[in-house]
Amino acid sequence: MMSFFLAAQWFFLLYFLALNAVYAMLILRALGGVARYMQSRDVAGLPHLLGGFAPPVTIVIPARNEDANILRTLHSLQQHYPEYEIVVVNDGSTDRTLEVLTAAYSLKPFPEAYRARLKTRPVRAIYQSTVDPRLRVIDKEQGGRGDAVNAGVNIAHYPWVCRVDADSILQRDSLMLIVEPLLEDPTVVACGGTIRVANGCKSQDGLFVEADLPKRPLVLFQVIEYLRAFMYGRMGWSPMNAHLIISGAFGIYHKETFVAAGGYRCDTVGEDMELIVRLHRTLSAQRKSYRITFVPEPICWSTVPDDIGKLRRQRIRWQVGLAESLAMNRGLMFHKEGSFVGWFAYPFTVFFEWLGPVVETCGYLLVIIGFALGVVSLSVFITFMLLAAGFGILLSTCALLLEEISFHLYKRPRHILVLFAVAVLENFGYRQLNTLWRTAAVFQHLHRGARARLARRKQECRA
Amino acid sequence: MSILLAARWGSVALMVIVLLMMSYILCMRAVLLMRERRYRKLSARWTPILLEGGASNPQPLPTVPPGERFLLLILWNTLRERNEQDAGICHWMGRVAAVTKIDGLARRLLRRRSVRKKLLGLVTLGQLRDRLEWPRLCQIAQSGHPLLSLAATQAIARIDPAAAAGTVVSLIVGHLNWPAAKIASILEDIGPERVSEPLARALLQAPESHRPGLIPFLAVCNYSTALPTVRRILREPHIDEVLAPCLHVIGKFGDRQDLPLLYRYLTHPRWHVRAVAAGCVGKMGRRADQEKLAPLLADREWWVRYRAAQAIVGLSPRDAQRLHDIQSTLGDRYARDILTQAIAEGARPAQSGTDLSPTGRMRIGAGR
Secondary structure: OHHHHHHHHHHHHHHHHHHHHHHHHHHHHHHHHHHHHHHHHHHOOHHHHOHHHOOOEEEEEEEOOOOOOHHHHHHHOOOOOOOEEEEEEEEOOOOOHHHHHHHHHOEEEOOOOOOOOOOOOOEEEEEEEOOOOOEEEEEEOOOOHHHHHHHHHHOOOOOEEEEEOOOEEEOOOHHHHHOHHHHHOOOEEEEEEEEEEOOOOEEEOOEEEEOOOOOOHHHHHHHHHHHHHHHHHHHHHHHHOOOOOOOOOEEEEEHHHHHHOOOOOOOOOOHHHHHHHHHHHHHHHOOOOOEEEEEEEEEEEEOOOOOHHHHHHHHHHHHHHHHHHHHHOHHHOOOOOOHHHHHHHHHHHHHHHHOHHHHHHHHHHHHHHHHHHOOOOHHHHHHHHHHHHHHHHHHHHHHHHHHHHOOOOOOOHHHHHHHHHHHHHOOOOHHHHHHHHHHHHHHHHHHHHHHHHHHHHHHHHHO | OHHHHHHHHHHHHHHHHHHHHHHHHHHHHHHHHHHHHHHHHHHHHHHHHHOOOOOOOOOOOOOOOHHHHHHHHHHHHHHHHHOOOOHHHHHHHHHHHHHOOHHHHHHHHOOOOOHHHHHHHHHHHHHHOOOOOHHHHHHHHOOOOHHHHHHHHHHHHHHOHHHHHHHHHHHHHHOOOOOHHHHHHHHHHHOHHHHHHHHHHHHHHOOHHHHHHHHHHHHHOOHHHHHHHHHHHHHOOOOHHHHHHHHHHHHHHOOHHHHHHHHHHOOOOOHHHHHHHHHHHHHHOOHHHHHHHHHHHHOOOHHHHHHHHHHHHHHOOOOHHHHHHHHHOOOOHHHHHHHHHHHHOOOOOOOOOOOOOOOOOHHHHOOO
């Protein structure tokens, strides 16, 4: 028994050290990346310098049962941008989404020569606004968000397609900022924007006005999580061309690359991540020179779940999406052309992002069981808990430091103090809850996979 | 036991690091707030002074403590850029810069290690048209630093466009990895009359593989230089990659003398060449050209069909009967559909799916 606990102790220690070593590396890369970005932003600010050269963009908004939000979202898309069109895809809504749009934008059926480059659920009709000729609406049968975006891409006129979720809040210059990397580097095929928590922020007519912190602790914890995820998660991987996700809430894609890759898959709940992993897999296998990049400036504000049930469902969905994306593109792992992403980012995601919650849960269980059996002393128990919490707080504080040296969006000193408190408190309950949900999602995914394999085998036997 | 001890000390060390970082963040915020307050005060005092360019009897300038000169330099740049179009204000701001000695500060910034400060210095000297540091600017422009070299090139172009044209063009040829949009912006700053000759010369002397990257910039040049250069490139043996950018330049200047050349490319094996050629014929052609474009309505590539349909509609936008006549002759369903769409779009100006210009738009034509 003792030797089992000793072996387990070493395993967890090494796992823990490896994980935090990678995080430290990401933080250092992110520091460099943020510093470089802030330098270039200082004097070579895009809106005034490159306004005339921005490429035309098609904005695609998948909308299902969004009659309450859709007009606000469209209003927020009145961007300071030279040339763009908007395609709203009504994905089989059962509410009044289409009626609301028709009334507000005087939609009329349009004889579009629909070109189904990406297969989607049947399109019922295409409408064009007579009030704003830049707006077209596709009415189609329900197929999910990915299917809806694919349909939008099919009728996009412009070479760049920007996906915006119907519940996102953008700034007036968001589009201008997200195209900057495309102008800087012709090998960029996709670019994601930084998403921040909209709950509690001030907005007017769908446009972001001022950042503020939400009141509910559950949402506050998510503010810190988003800061961590974007400030050094994405920012750390991006300089190595190795980040594996562009959030569905706001991202821009080179249309031809998107179509050549086959668009979003509709058989996964994490279609946004799956596409990016697939792009890495296929483009690196074809030895193409490409970059998938990221704008660190907070340009999209998204509403996050404010009750525990919704949050649980979201986290399980994300973890299942992650597992599916990795499983569908397992060829990327240690692929000879996979470069940094195949040899480092993908394995890291498998061992630490996908399996991490399971290992963390086992660690907690082992310490608790050992403590109950008397194999683990109280001092070991406390030290373990302090170390786990300490690293958690350190990572959150690093994210806050990165935010402070870059955008310092939360203006008041009170905000910083609240965020410090949240960075500490989230390690006592919230983090463990998240780990449990994600662990459940891992087993759910494995179970579903096993059932699918069994069904396939039965089918093969019958055949 | 030793692991436990290490873990215990590790957790103590973590807590200390966290506390230090939190204190550092608070200090940074305090400094930021102080700086913002100082900047607001300075801005309230200096903004009216800097913007009184048109006043006939300007007030004497207040003295600037050395500690505030850097903040004034930032404010000066912000206002200078906002009032770029007002010559009176720009002239007055130049005088203010000399009196308050922020021009000297800008020159000194070029020697600082901080990239941020160097950039600020470069932009200021460009705005001030300050020639005193010309050799240093040229040196920075040739450096390997992507941001600094670009900012220095921009400063050179602003300070003395006539003297800079040749230098800038040679810098561009050596830095084709610079963002195309920024290069075009610098060339526009210098002006077509100055940039045309050196650019055309550089283009004709450049290796074949560099040409597709350089040709789009001819769109910034004079008609009398750009078109002969493009025609010469097309006459000589060339690689296929130069075709679409060349046709785009031809389309931009719209000389009907080039129509026979464009007709040739309507049947080119590369689809984006056919699409650009169809767009150009639509822009420059005559009604009779609709017959040449009609076969492209059944092209296997959607963009070619779409451009051809737009071009056909654009050549007789108000003649619905003629368009319906053309439509009735089409046997192919896709051809009819695309023409129906183009007619419904009311022959609005061509949208730029395959446009080629010195911007990101040319990417689609590259057929990656």
